[in-house]
Structures are given as structure tokens and as C-alpha cells.
Amino acid sequence: MVATAVHVMTMDVKTDELRLWLEHARRVHEELRAEMRDQFSRDLPLEELLFDRWERARSLGFGEGASIYHNSYVFGRVEVGAGTWVGPFTILDGSGGIVIGDHCSISAGVQIYSHDSVKWALSGGVADYETSPVTIGRACYIGPNSVIARGVTIGDHSVVGAHSFVNRDLPPYSVAFGAPCRVHGHVRVDGDRVELVMDET
Secondary structure, X not given: OHHHHHXXXXXXXXXXXXXXXXXXXXXXXXXXXXXXXXXXOOOOOHHHHHOOHHHHHHHOOOOOOOEEOOXXXXXXXXXXXXXXXXXXXXXXXXXXXXXXXXXXXXXXXOEXXXXXXXXXXXXXXXXXXXXXXXXXXXXXXXXXXXXXXXXXXXXOOOEEOOOOEEOOOEOOOEEEEOOOOXXXXXXXXXXXXXEEEEOXX
């Protein structure tokens, strides 16, 4: 009886400690949210408030000033250049290697694959996965929710429009979009002046 009473008291103490800890955590979360809203007019999940995107990029060996959200997935060999921004909910599958140049914008929801399991699946698991590296040049913009297939090279200063499926190489200074992705124009860069010139149809 005494042992049971002690056990119940111990549980009550632990429950009270947990309740106090949770209340403290909620206050800290609300303070961090308020600070983020005041400073940047945005509201982010707790992990993004607690952990620095630039620190994560440094820990992955990315270039100086690069950043990557904590809800992004990184597998295998992934090299990212200086100043490149990797948005939320992205997948960087470096099974076959990925190289992304300096000052790129990899938008939210982008998926970059350097492997596929097509032949493995179709052979009932007999054939191996296939891998091929993906290279994205410097100063590229990859639009939201685009998918880049294994083996693709995207040249410097290129734009890939939102929701594109890139399964072939794109030359430098391309404006490309669609599923499958096709070149529909070119980029002109003169210092800080940038112009997207669309092909006539």
C-alpha cells in the first residue's frame, strides 16, 4: 500500500514537471513566432524557429551563405554552391550525385533525382537501380514543384518554370517549362538587368 502511494506521488510529481516544461515550451514557441512575425512577416513551424537554415547548410558542406530548410530531404552526394537557397519541402536525391552552382534558387517542393527504380520495379527486383548525376549551373531558378530526372544538366543562368518535369538537358540561358520541359525562350543578363525573352510561336 505504501509502495503504491509513493509510486502515485512520484507520478504526480513527474506529471507536474512535464506540465511545467510544456507550458514553458509553449511560451518560448509563442515568443519565437511573434519575433519572426514582427521581423519578417512570416509564421514558421517550430523546427524552423529553433534551428538555423544557414547552419544546416554549413553542416552539409554547402557553399558560403547557402541555406536549406529543415523539412528538406538530402540523400547521398549533394554539392551546393555559395549563396544558393534551397526552399522548403524539397528532395535532393544525391544517390548518383548532385551538383548545384552558386546563387541558385531551388523553390519550394522541387524534387531532384539522380537515381530511379524503374527497371528494378519492372523486373520484379532483379535489375539494379540506375543512377546518373544531375548538374545545375550557377545562377539558375528552378520553379516550385518541378521535378528534375536523373542525368540532367541545366546550364548557367537558366529558368525552369513551376510544375515542370525536366528529363533532358537545358542549355545555358534557357527559359524552359512544361511536362516534359521544353525551351521556350532565353535569358538576357546585363549586370543587374535581367530579361526573359520568349520565342515567337
